[in-house]
Amino acid sequence: MNRRRIGLILEIAVPLLVVAALILWSAGSTSFYFPPVTDMLVTFEQTWLFDRFGSDVLPSLYRLAAGYAIATVVGVAAGVVIGSVPLAARAAEPIVEFLRAIPPPALIPFGILVLGIGDTMKIFVIAVVCLWPVLLNTVDGIRGLDPTLTATARIYGITGRDRLTRVVLPGTGPQIVAGMRTGLSLALIMTVVSELVASTNGVGYFVLQSQRDFAIPQMWSGIILLGVLGYLLNAALGLVERRVLAWHRHATESAR
Amino acid sequence: MNTRTDDNHRPTATDGKRDSVLEVSGLQKTYGSGARATVAIGDVSFDVAKEEFVCVVGPSGCGKTTLLKCMSGLMTPTAGQVRLAGTPVDGPPEQLALVFQDYSRSLMPWLTVRGNIALPLRRRRLSAADRDERIREAVDSVGLTGFTDHYPFQLSGGMQQRVAIARALAYQPDILLMDEPFASVDAQTRADLEDVMLAVRRRYGVTILFVTHDIDEAVYLADRVVVLTQRPTSVHEVVTVDLPADRDQVTTKETAEFTHLRAHIYRAIRRPAA
Amino acid sequence: MPRAHRWLPGTVAVIGVLALLEIASRTGLLPARWFPPMSDVTGRLVGQLGDGRFWTDLAQTLQGWAIGLLIAIVVAVPAGLAIGSSWWLYRALRPVVEFLRPVPSVALIPLAILVYGSGIETKVFLVAFAALWPLLLQMIYGARDVDPVALETARSYRLRRGDTVARVLIPSVLPYLATGVRISSSVALVLAVTAELVVGSPGIGRAITEAQNGGDVELMYTLIAVTGLLGWGLNAVLRRVERPLLHWHASHRLEEVA
Numbered sequence: 001m002n003r004r005r006i007g008l009i010l011e012i013a014v015p016l017l018v019v020a021a022l023i024l025w026s027a028g029s030t031s032f033y034f035p036p037v038t039d040m041l042v043t044f045e046q047t048w049l050f051d052r053f054g055s056d057v058l059p060s061l062y063r064l065a066a067g068y069a070i071a072t073v074v075g076v077a078a079g080v081v082i083g084s085v086p087l088a089a090r091a092a093e094p095i096v097e098f099l100r101a102i103p104p105p106a107l108i109p110f111g112i113l114v115l116g117i118g119d120t121m122k123i124f125v126i127a128v129v130c131l132w133p134v135l136l137n138t139v140d141g142i143r144g145l146d147p148t149l150t151a152t153a154r155i156y157g158i159t160g161r162d163r164l165t166r167v168v169l170p171g172t173g174p175q176i177v178a179g180m181r182t183g184l185s186l187a188l189i190m191t192v193v194s195e196l197v198a199s200t201n202g203v204g205y206f207v208l209q210s211q212r213d214f215a216i217p218q219m220w221s222g223i224i225l226l227g228v229l230g231y232l233l234n235a236a237l238g239l240v241e242r243r244v245l246a247w248h249r250h251a252t253e254s255a256r
Numbered sequence: 257m258n259t260r261t262d263d264n265h266r267p268t269a270t271d272g273k274r275d276s277v278l279e280v281s282g283l284q285k286t287y288g289s290g291a292r293a294t295v296a297i298g299d300v301s302f303d304v305a306k307e308e309f310v311c312v313v314g315p316s317g318c319g320k321t322t323l324l325k326c327m328s329g330l331m332t333p334t335a336g337q338v339r340l341a342g343t344p345v346d347g348p349p350e351q352l353a354l355v356f357q358d359y360s361r362s363l364m365p366w367l368t369v370r371g372n373i374a375l376p377l378r379r380r381r382l383s384a385a386d387r388d389e390r391i392r393e394a395v396d397s398v399g400l401t402g403f404t405d406h407y408p409f410q411l412s413g414g415m416q417q418r419v420a421i422a423r424a425l426a427y428q429p430d431i432l433l434m435d436e437p438f439a440s441v442d443a444q445t446r447a448d449l450e451d452v453m454l455a456v457r458r459r460y461g462v463t464i465l466f467v468t469h470d471i472d473e474a475v476y477l478a479d480r481v482v483v484l485t486q487r488p489t490s491v492h493e494v495v496t497v498d499l500p501a502d503r504d505q506v507t508t509k510e511t512a513e514f515t516h517l518r519a520h521i522y523r524a525i526r527r528p529a530a
Numbered sequence: 531m532p533r534a535h536r537w538l539p540g541t542v543a544v545i546g547v548l549a550l551l552e553i554a555s556r557t558g559l560l561p562a563r564w565f566p567p568m569s570d571v572t573g574r575l576v577g578q579l580g581d582g583r584f585w586t587d588l589a590q591t592l593q594g595w596a597i598g599l600l601i602a603i604v605v606a607v608p609a610g611l612a613i614g615s616s617w618w619l620y621r622a623l624r625p626v627v628e629f630l631r632p633v634p635s636v637a638l639i640p641l642a643i644l645v646y647g648s649g650i651e652t653k654v655f656l657v658a659f660a661a662l663w664p665l666l667l668q669m670i671y672g673a674r675d676v677d678p679v680a681l682e683t684a685r686s687y688r689l690r691r692g693d694t695v696a697r698v699l700i701p702s703v704l705p706y707l708a709t710g711v712r713i714s715s716s717v718a719l720v721l722a723v724t725a726e727l728v729v730g731s732p733g734i735g736r737a738i739t740e741a742q743n744g745g746d747v748e749l750m751y752t753l754i755a756v757t758g759l760l761g762w763g764l765n766a767v768l769r770r771v772e773r774p775l776l777h778w779h780a781s782h783r784l785e786e787v788a
Contacts, residue, residue: 146361148356148358148361148362149361149362149364151330151354151356152354152356152362154330154348155328155330155348155352155353155354156375156376156379156423156427157348157350157376158375158376158378158379162375162378166367166375170364170366171364171366173366247365247366247407247409248365250407250409251365251408251409
């Protein structure tokens, strides 16, 4: 058997073994904190498929999507402007560096003060936090555009909207997506934290509430759900990337 | 309209009255200022007549690329002037196309062959039928028929450069500038691309200014060869190539005239600037 | 461009933004209840420097950051090197790591409260867990990136094992270690402040919540600004430390913001 096949078998078998081991190891667990994994999975099925899906999962996803979308649009737009004007980039640098260094959850008290504890506050803090990676990556991408490419656009009089949509944005695409990838994991973190701090629904709220009620299998099911959400969101962005940036993947592969 | 037969009589430098498309007069370019100033181009003047094929050769590092950037309006000269069809150049003119040496970076990798050729045509405001016809003709004349829906990364280097040439042809400029376009392809591809240039030149009747460091290539392609000196660059000599218009990689290159011109230019380039 | 000109636009922009905020809250354009004048916030910041409570909070935040980061380093560096340099371990554990990496560490906050209460243990646990992943990944990349030609060269010159480790392995892994520590450090600070905000472990984060609850808006802004300066400062220090280690290497390109 060749190494390739062994590798493939390992990649499939080991995760299954890990899950099986966890189930076996926890089977007779009487620990208050770590109930049997099977209990967690049963609770998961009862809670999330689809009893509390509408009341908790959808509000969380809505906040995440709204904040993330705002951050992406504003980040790309501001990034294009700042990246295209060298003076603007130098002027904005210290301000951006400082704002981005603030640990994101520290903005939540500010958000609560100014916007209250509703969805507006949550969407605001999610958007602010996701903004920086998108913005900074867009600026990097614009400044890294190939000079031959921009010279070609000048020679052929490709200006205005055509230049933006057919030269600048596609050329910056790989960096923009890299920023969006970082932004996505931040968006999920901020959704959860904002729901932990102040909320009346959402997955983060559910997990905290379960813990306060000592409903331990429920708490675990929420933690597992957040893990699954993180994985699925990341995978979804990966799919979008494969489609939108197909040219980039092929071009870098054939350059090797 | 684009197909015309060649009449073997081309205007030469000795003709008094010529219909100039491109005039370069007293061009000078200095980088930096004060004590650290470097004169890249000292004083360059020449012109290119309508439908003429002019090659520019010179020793390496003689500022050929700088010269080209000034002529295409990508760079402002320190002194002197470039005129295209009588109008001073102060930015990339609408009636000029440029083929870069680095084809892989001048094509948009996210557009197909068709998309790349069509992009500059958007400012021409053509009807869809006219546009498609222009693309088809350009693709045919560079020998890329059947590849319009391919992406650049699916094509070899030589084919990518054909796309760049087709893009310039479909744009139908008054003058086509080419910056060492075949410097990064292998020898066989290079010969093929040279013949493509002779063919499209005949088919489109386009005026071409072709910068190269390869003397054989210059003599093979050109009606006239502008020989530059070392830095600070000036025009050393303008050589008229009196070879028949129908050229062939083997028979043309074995004529005495070709060998003589080639040797003449070679000596001119090796001689230190007077 | 002269050095002075490089800094000028940034300095002008910072002063301009501060001045605009000052004018906006002095004239009532921004409600002063929520946006106190910048000069007052700056004044408070200076005042805090002489306040013992402020320094205690800062020390507690840094303590959580340091212990958690240290645990992450102690666990992740050997683990990452082992996984990255063994074909078997790499193939076996890669999917597990890939699956666990996107799990938001903050989801474990309720569990941490349950197990450890609201003291420093919770903070350290969260910091260590979150800081572990970026470092682990960097070490895996680093171990896999050791040039096989360099290893073969070492073997052909019959270098002793100790010398191979010291001259070949460590120099190639060091840049990844530096990058990983820097990314993990900022993640660690984020989690330390989060634990203080959400769980109420003592530190700057809890002080921010208390200021907001108590209606001391100026103090809240002051402390938020302090966390920003802290994050920026830690990052600057680590960059400073890693520069001499990396001057010959271009691995910064691999960098991923966590």
